[in-house]
Amino acid sequence: MLSATMCGLKLYFAWLFILVILINRFINNKYDFIIMLTILGCGMQLIDLSDLYFPTSSVIFCISVIIFVLFKRKGIMKQLSWWLLIYLCCLIWIAHYSLESLPKQMTGLLRYMMVISFIIPVSVFSGLEFDIRYFFKRVLVFAFLFAGFFMMDVCIFNGAFLLPRDQSWIYYEMASDIENINIMPFAFIFPRRWPQGLYIYILCIYPLARMYKLSIFQWLWLVIPIGLSRTFTYTIGLVITYFCCIGTPRQWLKYAIVGLVGFTALYFIDAQFPEYDGSSTLRIKSSVDQFLYLDLDKADEEDLAELGSTRGAQIIPKIEHLLSMGKQWVGFGFIRSDSNIQAYVIENDLYNNPDMAEELATGVESMPFQIVLTIGIIGLVIVLAFYIGISWLIRKLPHCGYFNSVLWCLFIIGASGFGGWIVPDTLYILALSLGVVIMDGRTSTSDFAPLRPYYPGSRL
Numbered sequence: 001m002l003s004a005t006m007c008g009l010k011l012y013f014a015w016l017f018i019l020v021i022l023i024n025r026f027i028n029n030k031y032d033f034i035i036m037l038t039i040l041g042c043g044m045q046l047i048d049l050s051d052l053y054f055p056t057s058s059v060i061f062c063i064s065v066i067i068f069v070l071f072k073r074k075g076i077m078k079q080l081s082w083w084l085l086i087y088l089c090c091l092i093w094i095a096h097y098s099l100e101s102l103p104k105q106m107t108g109l110l111r112y113m114m115v116i117s118f119i120i121p122v123s124v125f126s127g128l129e130f131d132i133r134y135f136f137k138r139v140l141v142f143a144f145l146f147a148g149f150f151m152m153d154v155c156i157f158n159g160a161f162l163l164p165r166d167q168s169w170i171y172y173e174m175a176s177d178i179e180n181i182n183i184m185p186f187a188f189i190f191p192r193r194w195p196q197g198l199y200i201y202i203l204c205i206y207p208l209a210r211m212y213k214l215s216i217f218q219w220l221w222l223v224i225p226i227g228l229s230r231t232f233t234y235t236i237g238l239v240i241t242y243f244c245c246i247g248t249p250r251q252w253l254k255y256a257i258v259g260l261v262g263f264t265a266l267y268f269i270d271a272q273f274p275e276y277d278g279s280s281t282l283r284i285k286s287s288v289d290q291f292l293y294l295d296l297d298k299a300d301e302e303d304l305a306e307l308g309s310t311r312g313a314q315i316i317p318k319i320e321h322l323l324s325m326g327k328q329w330v331g332f333g334f335i336r337s338d339s340n341i342q343a344y345v346i347e348n349d350l351y352n353n354p355d356m357a358e359e360l361a362t363g364v365e366s367m368p369f370q371i372v373l374t375i376g377i378i379g380l381v382i383v384l385a386f387y388i389g390i391s392w393l394i395r396k397l398p399h400c401g402y403f404n405s406v407l408w409c410l411f412i413i414g415a416s417g418f419g420g421w422i423v424p425d426t427l428y429i430l431a432l433s434l435g436v437v438i439m440d441g442r443t444s445t446s447d448f449a450p451l452r453p454y455y456p457g458s459r460l
Contacts, residue, residue, distance in 0.1 A: 001145055004039070004046040008164040010177040026124070029456040031138045034121040034432065041117070041428035044146065045163035045197035057111055057424040064116045067123050076438065077122075079393050084116055087386045094375045094382075098333020099341050108334030108374070112383070114427040115390075121435035128454040130439035132399055136207035143204050143222065150197050150225040154190055159183035163197045195229040195418065201238060202413075202429055206405040209245035233416030241409035245401065315369050317348045318361040322373060331376035335362040365417030374422075383421060390434065397441030406433040 003021060006014035018040070025033040041060065043049060049056040073081050091112055095105045149162040161183045164176035176182045201222070208214070214222075226235050243255055322328055325343070332344055339360060346361045364370050371380045387407055394400045407421075410430055414420020421427065442451060 001046065001142075001149065005149075005162050005164065008045075008047045008176075009181070010179075029138075030124050030128070030454070031135050031456060034124055034435070035135075035138055035142055037120065038428050038432045039142070039200070042199055042425045043165060043196065044199050045160075045165050045193075048165040057114060058107065060117055060120075060424075060428075061110050061113060064119050067119045068116065071119060071123060071126075076393060076397075076441075080390070083386070083389055083393065084113070087382070088113060090382045091375065091379075094330050094379050095333055097327075097330040098335070099343060100333045100335055100339060104336065104339075105334035108336065111334075111424055111427075112422050114424045115431050115434065117428055118431035118435040118438070121432055122438055125439050125454070127452055129451045130436075130442070130454070132402075132436060132440040133211065134456070135436060136204075136211065139200065139203045140207070140212070143200050144218075146197055146200050147222050147225045150193065151228065154193055154225075154228045155188075157183040157185055158187045158189050158191055160193075163193070190228065192230045193228065195226070195231045195234040196425070198225055198229060198234075199419070199426065199429060201226075202241075202406055202409050202426075203433065205238060205241045205409060206245050206399075206402045209242050209405075210401075231418075234413050234418055237409050237412035237416070237418075240412060241405055244408070245405050313348070314364040315366060317346055318364060318373055319369065321346050321361040327376060328372070329376045329378050331372060331374045331379055332362045334374060335360060337363070367411070367414030367417075367420030367422060370420075371422060387421060394434070394437055394441070397437050399437055399440050403430075403433045403437045406430055 003014050003017040007018065022033060022036060025036060040047065041049070041056075068081060071077070091109050092102070095102055095109055098105060146163075153160060153162050159182045160176040161181060164181075204222075226238065229235075239259060243259070246255060321344075322332065335341070335344060337360065339362075344360050344362055345358065347358055362373055364373065368380065371383055375382070391400070391404055391407065394403060407430060410420055410426050414422075414426070419426030421430070
């Protein structure tokens with residue numbers, strides 16, 4: 001992880017260290033190898049793959065397709081390959097209705113297809129036994145490491161150092177690199193960090209709810225960074241998913257009561273702190289109050305624009321423009337940010353900053369609305385059907401609930417503006433969970449050849 005931090009700081013020679021480490025892990029511990037590959041694909045505030053100056057998602061897609069073509073497919077793998085092909089054909093069909101040419105849309109279209117990268121971990125363990133419990137232990141180790149990095153950046157460095165590529169800091173031109181390290185050691189201002197560095201938690205919800213019992217100290221180590229992120233919507237996604245993974249109604253009731261009491265206490269604690277930039281310190285009170293004091297009978301467009309940390313200001317004018325063009329069923333298409341199609345340009349007077357008023361009507365943070373803007377209501381139905389279909393295809397595999405936990409957690413946080421089902425960063429996480437479920441389920445089906453024992457540290 002320190003090598004990835006060096007890459008994030010734009011010490012490009014550190015990529016050689018990463019290459020050596022990946023080769024070592026591939027030889028000695030393939031579990032670590034597939035986890036590290038996912039971390040590199042997601043970035044998770046360690047690195048930003050855009051620094052490499054080539055379309056990494058397109059390269060990963062091509063590699064996945066090549067492996068898929070060469071991979072022997074039967075049973076569930078054959079069903080998934082057909083399901084992916086149908087999904088791709090549906091997306092291409094909808095893209096034809098856009099004013100943009102199809103070749104210019106392909107980059108955006110392929111981003112929706114990045115779940116195909118599940119074939120990479122499956123191919124790494126081709127012919128080898130897979131121990132899902134050992135995999136969960138390794139994921140938890142990385143989660144504890146990320147939590148430590150996150151806390152050190154916020155509490156000690158007060159900036160972006162160990163996790164230098166925080167998207168929120170990049171947006172405000174405050175990301176760190178070797179020439180400009182934005183830190184204020186021991187200033188104790190505890191700056192807000194967005195939760196991308198904690199995305200690995202999504203892979204830990206299912207095993208924590210079903211298999212492991214942590215000590216109070218271990219729970220605090222994992223929970224404190226979530227609080228330091230001050231991202232209410234991301235926290236809600238984790239909590240709801242964890243709640244749904246718990247086994248019995250009695251446990252549901254127990255955790256629901258604890259959660260309600262704890263949330264109410266945090267609301268009143270947050271109310272005692274001063275506000276910053278119009279939001280409460282922990283962003284709990286301000287998030288709740290947006291809806292608590294909203295009078296739908298009297299609310300005007302400006303009131304609605306303030307919802308979701310002003311995400312309403314992004315969504316309302318663009319949906320109105322979509323309806324005015326009669327494209328609510330098929331959307332605008334997979335439009336790039338540098339597109340010059342004037343029919344898709346709007347003046348958004350709901351922004352507080354007038355310099356941002358002129359923009360393309362094709363991009364918002366909330367995943368469901370983004371899907372509707374891109375491929376319309378029909379496209380939203382297709383995307384939902386695709387992922388529900390995957391859940392149905394793997395329903396008989398022993399730990400299919402693991403994929404479902406990651407899937408719906410990403411849906412919840414995607415609806416609030418973080419990743420989701422249409423962004424490569426989080427689709428790599430979803431792809432890994434799908435690959436893990438398939439690899440674990442190989443012993444319960446005759447679709448795969450007999451497996452050889454595999455022990456981390458052994459060379460095959």
